[in-house]
Amino acid sequence: MLSTRSIQILLVEDDPVHARLIRRALGEQIDGSVVCIEHVADGEAALEHMLGAGHSDDGGEQAGDSPDLVLLDLRLPSIDGFDVLSALRASDTTRRLPVVIVSTSDHETDINRCYGLGANAFVTKSSDFDELTDKMTQLSQFWLHAAELPRN
Amino acid sequence: MALLAQLFDTTDFPARWYCGNWTELHGWVHIISDLLTFAAYTSIPLVLVYFVRKRGDVPFPRVFYLFCAFIFACGTVHLVEALIFWWPVYRFSALMKATTAVVSWATVMALIPVVPRALKLPALQKMNAELQHEVEERRHVEAFLRESESRFRAVVNTAVDGIVTINAAGRIIFANPAVEALFGYTREQLLGRNVNMLMPNPDRDNHDGYLAQYMRTGEAKIIGIGREVVGRRADGSTFPMYLSIGEFKQDGERFFTGIIHDLTERHEFEIALQHANEELQQKRDEMEEFLSIVAHDLKHPIVSIQGLLTIMKKDAGDRLTEDDHQNLDLSLGECTRMKERLGRLNELRRINRVEVHMETVTLRDFIQRSVDAFRTRIAEQQVAVEIEAPEAEVSLARSLVDEALSNVIDNALSYGCEPDSGRIHIAAALEDHTCTLTIRDEGPGIDPKHHERVFEPFRRLPTPRNTPGSGMGLAAARRLIQRAGGQISLQSKVGQGTTFILEIPLH
Numbered sequence: 001m002l003s004t005r006s007i008q009i010l011l012v013e014d015d016p017v018h019a020r021l022i023r024r025a026l027g028e029q030i031d032g033s034v035v036c037i038e039h040v041a042d043g044e045a046a047l048e049h050m051l052g053a054g055h056s057d058d059g060g061e062q063a064g065d066s067p068d069l070v071l072l073d074l075r076l077p078s079i080d081g082f083d084v085l086s087a088l089r090a091s092d093t094t095r096r097l098p099v100v101i102v103s104t105s106d107h108e109t110d111i112n113r114c115y116g117l118g119a120n121a122f123v124t125k126s127s128d129f130d131e132l133t134d135k136m137t138q139l140s141q142f143w144l145h146a147a148e149l150p151r152n
Numbered sequence: 153m154a155l156l157a158q159l160f161d162t163t164d165f166p167a168r169w170y171c172g173n174w175t176e177l178h179g180w181v182h183i184i185s186d187l188l189t190f191a192a193y194t195s196i197p198l199v200l201v202y203f204v205r206k207r208g209d210v211p212f213p214r215v216f217y218l219f220c221a222f223i224f225a226c227g228t229v230h231l232v233e234a235l236i237f238w239w240p241v242y243r244f245s246a247l248m249k250a251t252t253a254v255v256s257w258a259t260v261m262a263l264i265p266v267v268p269r270a271l272k273l274p275a276l277q278k279m280n281a282e283l284q285h286e287v288e289e290r291r292h293v294e295a296f297l298r299e300s301e302s303r304f305r306a307v308v309n310t311a312v313d314g315i316v317t318i319n320a321a322g323r324i325i326f327a328n329p330a331v332e333a334l335f336g337y338t339r340e341q342l343l344g345r346n347v348n349m350l351m352p353n354p355d356r357d358n359h360d361g362y363l364a365q366y367m368r369t370g371e372a373k374i375i376g377i378g379r380e381v382v383g384r385r386a387d388g389s390t391f392p393m394y395l396s397i398g399e400f401k402q403d404g405e406r407f408f409t410g411i412i413h414d415l416t417e418r419h420e421f422e423i424a425l426q427h428a429n430e431e432l433q434q435k436r437d438e439m440e441e442f443l444s445i446v447a448h449d450l451k452h453p454i455v456s457i458q459g460l461l462t463i464m465k466k467d468a469g470d471r472l473t474e475d476d477h478q479n480l481d482l483s484l485g486e487c488t489r490m491k492e493r494l495g496r497l498n499e500l501r502r503i504n505r506v507e508v509h510m511e512t513v514t515l516r517d518f519i520q521r522s523v524d525a526f527r528t529r530i531a532e533q534q535v536a537v538e539i540e541a542p543e544a545e546v547s548l549a550r551s552l553v554d555e556a557l558s559n560v561i562d563n564a565l566s567y568g569c570e571p572d573s574g575r576i577h578i579a580a581a582l583e584d585h586t587c588t589l590t591i592r593d594e595g596p597g598i599d600p601k602h603h604e605r606v607f608e609p610f611r612r613l614p615t616p617r618n619t620p621g622s623g624m625g626l627a628a629a630r631r632l633i634q635r636a637g638g639q640i641s642l643q644s645k646v647g648q649g650t651t652f653i654l655e656i657p658l659h
Contacts, residue, residue: 015452021459075448104451106495107502125455128488129462 006034007144010067012046012084013039013102014076018125022071022102025133030140038067043079046072047087050094066093068144071136072119074103074110082117089118098143102136120146159247165240179237186234193227196220211273212266218259225252314412318347320405322363334393334414336386347410352384367406375399375408380415391416440501447498451491458487496624500609503631510659511550515580515587516541518550522557523578526565535569541580546587547659549636556632556640559625560591560652566625568593568650582658586638589654598644606642629654 007030013019019039026035040046050066070088074081081101088094100121101114111122121139125132165171169179197220204216229252232245308315314331318324327342335342335350342349348359355362366375374381378396385391392415399408465472465480472480519541523530530537564576577592598606609627626640633640637657644650 015456017456017460018452021456021463024459024463104448104455128484129459132459 005032006036007069007140008067009035009037009069009071009140010046010049011037011039011071012041012043012076012081013071013073014041015073016041018073021129021132022136025129025136026140027133027137030137030144041077043076043081043084046070046084047079050088050097051091066097068098069140070097070099071102072099074101074105074114082113085114085117085119098146100139100143159243160241161243162240165242167240168237183234183237186230190227190231190234193223193230197224212270215259215262215266218255218262222252222255222259225255228252313414315409316342316347316350316412317407317409319407320363320367322346322348322360325407326409331412334385334391334412335383341386350383352382352390355381356384383412383414392419436504440504443497443501447494447501451494454487454490454494458484458491461487496609499624499628500631503628503635506552506632506635508549508552508636510547512545512547513550515544515546515582518554519557519578519580519589522554522561525558526561529565533565533569533574534572535565535574535576538575538577540578542582544582546582548587548656552632552636553638553654553656556629556636556654557589557591559629559632560640560654563625563629564591564593564595564650564652568595585658587656587658589656590651591654592649592651594649597646597648598642598650599646600644603642603644607640 009026011019011022013022019041023037023039026037028035038049040049050070072081072084076084079087081103085099085101088097088099098120099118100123101119102123102125103110104125105111106124114122120143123132123135123139168174200216200220200223204210204213210216225248229245229248232241232248236242236245308328311328311330314334315326315328316324316331317326324342324345324347327339329339331342332338337349346360348356351359362373366372374395375397376399378394381393381395382390383393394413394415395410396413397408397410399406401407461480461484465477465484468476516539519539523537523539529535561576561578565574568574568576575594577590579590579592581588581590606626607630609624630640633654633656638655640652640654642650642652
């Protein structure tokens with residue numbers, strides 16, 4: 001039964017090599033569920049994917065696909081990660097969507113700002129690959145489970 | 153008339169020659185002596201009167217005139233005595249003698265009360281000497297005054313600063329040559345004119361009002377204080393100047409002296425300095441930008457390379473030789489090193505951007521807390537840490553100084569102590585607006601030729617035990633202290649330990 005489940009993850013990452021590494025770090029399965037990774041390379045595309053065209057959610061427009069988890073880079077072309085995060089938290093459909101920031105930054109100011117905007121976790125990419133793998137898996141598991149808990 | 157005739161009647165007496173047995177000689181001695189005495193007694197009053205009249209300042213002149221009368225009276229008695237030898241006017245003689253007696257006693261009576269006063273009169277000689285002395289003294293004072301005056305004049309005339317004196321009406325009564333040079337007026341054009349000619353508007357129109365206001369209320373806006381104002385030259389151009397004004401009174405009149413210091417050059421200098429500062433700031437921003445690119449943008453590909461190499465190593469497994477694996481490991485190691493270096497660059501950048509916050513701390517507690525952060529290491533290395541600091545409350549850039557101090561303590565623990573023993577002495581001294589922290593260890597010391605280099609980033613000096621380190625601690629400490637407005641230096645000789653000195657400005 002579990003094996004038929006698939007987990008939808010949206011990866012927002014402009015660097016193709018980093019995207020490749022993160023894919024690899026997440027592996028193909030989490031808790032026996034198949035990991036389906038959708039990759040977009042900029043903030044604009046990410047918002048379009050989740051909130052629909054024009055990404056305004058105020059007119060009953062067609063909402064986008066809501067993934068189970070978002071992995072979000074901070075430095076992105078056009079709309080950066082901070083703005084994507086704010087937009088997601090401002091919209092009813094994505095307010096509780098687990099968002100894990102995956103960034104090369106380890107600046108305290110960046111980290112604090114992300115949590116302030118409502119990020120669920122912050123992973124620094126500068127740690128070595130094995131560590132990244134562990135962190136990605138752990139965090140993804142945690143937030144996927146958390147998202148399944150009753151919401152009150 | 154009858155009385156007068158009777159006075160000179162000689163019928164009752166013989167002439168003296170015929171009364172008694174006179175020898176020729178005896179008679180003539182009487183006659184000539186009496187005549188000579190009369191002549192003398194007549195001359196003396198004449199001389200005295202002449203003297204008193206001419207001098208005008210002779211004390212007790214009335215006594216002098218009495219003297220004259222008395223001497224003259226004595227003289228006439230002698231004249232009559234001589235005449236009696238031929239012309240026996242004994243009645244007239246008696247009258248003259250009686251008159252002389254009265255005048256003599258009058259003189260005596262006048263003289264007695266004068267004597268005590270006359271005794272007080274300084275002797276003429278003494279008076280003269282004093283007068284001489286006084287004259288001498290006056291000459292000295294005059295010479296001194298002249299010299300002082302000419303010196304004063306030289307100072308005022310050669311002063312670079314302008315000196316202007318005005319009276320209570322605001323009219324210029326004095327201006328030194330510097331004023332002429334500064335404002336482009338001649339002395340003649342300045343003297344007697346209203347001082348507001350040296351000011352641009354609105355001061356020009358308001359100056360009389362300012363002065364009147366001050367005279368009325370005594371409320372000083374600039375007098376006795378001094379401040380920066382604008383001066384106006386003869387050609388209408390203006391220049392910045394520092395004006396200080398003093399007030400003085402002379403013969404009940406009030407005067408004001410202004411000293412004018414031209415600030416043109418200083419202003420130009422300030423502007424040049426500002427330009428230089430802006431340029432420097434721009435350079436700093438460029439550097440910042442560069443550091444940012446290096447620190448962040450280079451980190452990105454390194455993370456990629458390291459990740460890819462890790463995957464490659466995992467996937468290749470047995471397909472690679474032992475040598476290949478070793479090379480891959482070395483490559484991964486290099487990636488780690490490069491990431492560390494970029495991390496340190498980032499650290500420097502962070503310090504340069506950190507904001508300076510002033511906080512009030514108790515100096516001793518502040519130091520104690522910094523030391524406490526190293527509790528575990530201090531215990532492990534068995535290092536004795538002594539703190540000598542006042543309990544004083546000071547306001548300093550706490551987080552910056554704390555981090556700098558921590559870096560220096562870290563350095564002392566790493567390089568100034570043995571792995572199992574050591575002593576670190578931390579002292580704080582307050583002086584004016586500076587707090588001086590000294591951190592002294594008893595380690596191997598630093599060769600003076602390396603003293604500056606220890607503060608350079610990435611610089612690691614050869615150490616006896618090859619202690620690992622980032623080469624960043626002291627560089628960061630220097631930047632942190634500089635950011636806090638202070639400076640860091642060290643004193644050390646090989647074999648005599650090292651003392652770091654942190655001078656921190658207080659607020």
